[in-house]
Amino acid sequence: xxxxxxxxxxxxxxxxxxxxxxxxxxxxxxxxxxxxxxxxxxxxxxxxxxxxxxxxxxxxxxxxxxxxxxxxxxxxxxxxxxxxxxxxxxxxxxxxxxxxxxxxxxxxxxxxxxxxxxxxxxxxxxxxxxxxxxxxxxxxxxxxxxxxxxxxxxxxxxxxxxxxxxxxxxxxxxxxxxxxxxxxxxxxxxxxxxxxxxxxxxxxxxxxxxxxxxxxxxxxxxxxxxxxxxxxxxxxxxxxxxxxxxxxxxxxxxxxxxxxxxxxxxxxxxxxx
Amino acid sequence: xxxxxxxxxxxxxxxxxxxxxxxxxxxxxxxxxxxxxxxxxxxxxxxxxxxxxxxxxxxxxxxxxxxxxxxxxxxxxxxxxxxxxxxxxxxxxxxxxxxxxxxxxxxxxxxxxxxxxxxxxxxxxxxxxxxxxxxxxxxxxxxxxxxxxxxxxxxxxxxxxxxxxxxxxxxxxxxxxxxxxxxxxxxxxxxxxxxxxxxxxxxxxxxxxxxxxxxxxxxxxxxxxxxxxxxxxxxxxxxxxxxxxxxxxxxxxxxxxxxxxxxxxxxxxxxxxxxxxxxxxxxxxxxxxxxxxxx
Numbered sequence: 001x002x003x004x005x006x007x008x009x010x011x012x013x014x015x016x017x018x019x020x021x022x023x024x025x026x027x028x029x030x031x032x033x034x035x036x037x038x039x040x041x042x043x044x045x046x047x048x049x050x051x052x053x054x055x056x057x058x059x060x061x062x063x064x065x066x067x068x069x070x071x072x073x074x075x076x077x078x079x080x081x082x083x084x085x086x087x088x089x090x091x092x093x094x095x096x097x098x099x100x101x102x103x104x105x106x107x108x109x110x111x112x113x114x115x116x117x118x119x120x121x122x123x124x125x126x127x128x129x130x131x132x133x134x135x136x137x138x139x140x141x142x143x144x145x146x147x148x149x150x151x152x153x154x155x156x157x158x159x160x161x162x163x164x165x166x167x168x169x170x171x172x173x174x175x176x177x178x179x180x181x182x183x184x185x186x187x188x189x190x191x192x193x194x195x196x197x198x199x200x201x202x203x204x205x206x207x208x209x210x211x212x213x214x215x216x217x218x219x220x221x222x223x224x225x226x227x228x229x230x231x232x233x234x235x236x237x238x239x240x241x242x243x244x245x246x247x248x249x250x251x252x253x254x255x256x257x258x259x260x261x262x263x264x265x266x267x268x269x270x271x272x273x
Numbered sequence: 274x275x276x277x278x279x280x281x282x283x284x285x286x287x288x289x290x291x292x293x294x295x296x297x298x299x300x301x302x303x304x305x306x307x308x309x310x311x312x313x314x315x316x317x318x319x320x321x322x323x324x325x326x327x328x329x330x331x332x333x334x335x336x337x338x339x340x341x342x343x344x345x346x347x348x349x350x351x352x353x354x355x356x357x358x359x360x361x362x363x364x365x366x367x368x369x370x371x372x373x374x375x376x377x378x379x380x381x382x383x384x385x386x387x388x389x390x391x392x393x394x395x396x397x398x399x400x401x402x403x404x405x406x407x408x409x410x411x412x413x414x415x416x417x418x419x420x421x422x423x424x425x426x427x428x429x430x431x432x433x434x435x436x437x438x439x440x441x442x443x444x445x446x447x448x449x450x451x452x453x454x455x456x457x458x459x460x461x462x463x464x465x466x467x468x469x470x471x472x473x474x475x476x477x478x479x480x481x482x483x484x485x486x487x488x489x490x491x492x493x494x495x496x497x498x499x500x501x502x503x504x505x506x507x508x509x510x511x512x513x514x515x516x517x518x519x520x521x522x523x524x525x526x527x528x529x530x531x532x533x534x535x536x537x538x539x540x541x542x543x544x545x546x547x548x549x550x551x552x553x554x555x556x557x558x559x560x561x562x563x564x565x566x567x568x
Contacts, residue, residue, distance in 0.1 A: 012374070019370070026448060029401070030393060043412050044413060047417075082299075089297070089300050097296070101301075105304050105305075108309065114502055116507070118508055119526070119543045122526060122539060123543075127307070204395075207396065207398060210509060214527075214530060239403070247397070251395075
């Protein structure tokens with residue numbers, strides 16, 4: 001083994017330790033929330049005061065909380081459906097539409113990455129007031145479609161691009177119409193990515209706060225409810241219990257989305273023709 | 274065979290207009306109406322004066338004159354730029370070694386590690402910020418842990434409500450954004466380049482400095498952009514952990530559409546933020562070209 005190689009391996013070990021420390025930095029503050037949600041004290045401070053599930057019990061039978069949760073679920077579902085539909089069509093046409101318009105739409109669809117959330121929020125606030133809609137659940141759905149759009153476009157575009165061109169050409173050569181090719185060939189082949197894009201869009205909407213702050217009417221979403229509770233020190237443990245549940249659900253959904261994304265790509269490589 | 278293929282219309286030319294229209298419709302509506310038209314409204318409103326109505330009145334540059342002449346807005350803009358710049362620098366500098374490890378040393382653990390560093394991205398931003406509030410608070414985790422361990426006898430107020438708290442919190446909240454672009458840039462560097470450098474006698478550090486680093490600059494710039502943009506307009510973190518000394522431009526925009534209720538002025542501030550971001554994007558583009566983007 002050359003000296004250079006040895007040096008590189010030693011460097012790799014130090015880097016490995018650094019990555020470990022980085023992961024601790026990344027996760028430690030987040031994991032404090034579950035830790036203190038089981039702590040029998042109103043203060044989030046050491047030493048721990050003993051184990052309790054009492055804060056979780058306070059989550060039950062809270063109509064404001066369950067209303068906000070129902071709102072978030074409905075809005076997340078509708079917004080994710082919209083964002084996924086746009087992600088599928090925009091990226092498909094970008095890759096196969098061969099028109100400048102399709103390429104332009106795809107470029108603009110990824111633009112919200114370069115707009116701070118506060119500006120997305122106020123621009124939509126002006127828009128929904130102009131068309132007479134006002135701050136409402138529909139307004140939040142529109143906002144969340146925008147926020148999730150870059151994600152769904154990127155996920156779907158990389159999936160469509162990974163399907164060998166010959167499959168689509170074969171379908172078209174065998175007489176399938178554009179619509180049939182899209183619906184019977186391309187869409188089934190990218191189904192795992194569609195599910196993955198949907199889940200990520202749902203998570204984005206479910207956790208989103210910056211845009212929703214401007215667009216919510218009388219019916220708050222879950223993050224807005226949490227924000228309203230943060231003002232009262234007394235309700236902090238309840239917020240942490242709620243946060244723990246949300247974190248756990250987010251982790252599960254994100255993990256499923258990741259598995260689906262990889263499974264989809266693997267299937268495409270295994271069956272190239 | 275080839276003559277038969279040539280005789281057929283190529284698949285691209287026979288896309289039916291109905292299919293094309295139906296497929297372009299959802300994206301078209303969203304991009305042109307929700308993005309371009311809505312941003313156009315902001316630009317229009319920025320040149321109106323506030324008369325209490327939705328779209329204001331008249332046509333004036335007074336909002337921009339106020340922004341340019343009132344020192345308050347210069348202070349806050351400068352502070353936002355400094356905070357966002359520090360956050361970007363910290364995030365990119367700490368993410369680079371992680372991306373480097375993922376690209377060159379992770380081996381079988383690569384997919385797991387990639388997943389672990391991106392997972393926090395999908396958790397609530399509000400909770401990531403809230404977590405720091407309970408860490409830094411006067412009666413919080415850090416103070417109580419230090420007192421418990423006997424390092425300090427008194428809790429300190431020095432953590433919460435400082436610009437430093439904003440920088441740390443934002444750097445943590447946006448950390449996952451930075452790793453992926455850098456990793457992709459590092460991963461696509463052809464291995465033959467590294468072998469060539471090593472064969473030509475370059476020490477690992479030299480080959481890093483002269484080959485890896487320049488080739489990964491497009492990823493570094495992309496990472497800097499995706500961290501800088503959301504942080505420069507952030508208003509939640511300053512409100513939660515920053516205190517009054519950390520008011521950022523996003524806070525001012527938010528209050529114009531809330532308590533202050535001067536939408537045209539808020540729109541003008543938004544236009545200024547977008548102009549700043551445009552400048553940053555152009556600088557990043559220019560730097561990207563200098564390094565010879567491979568994308």
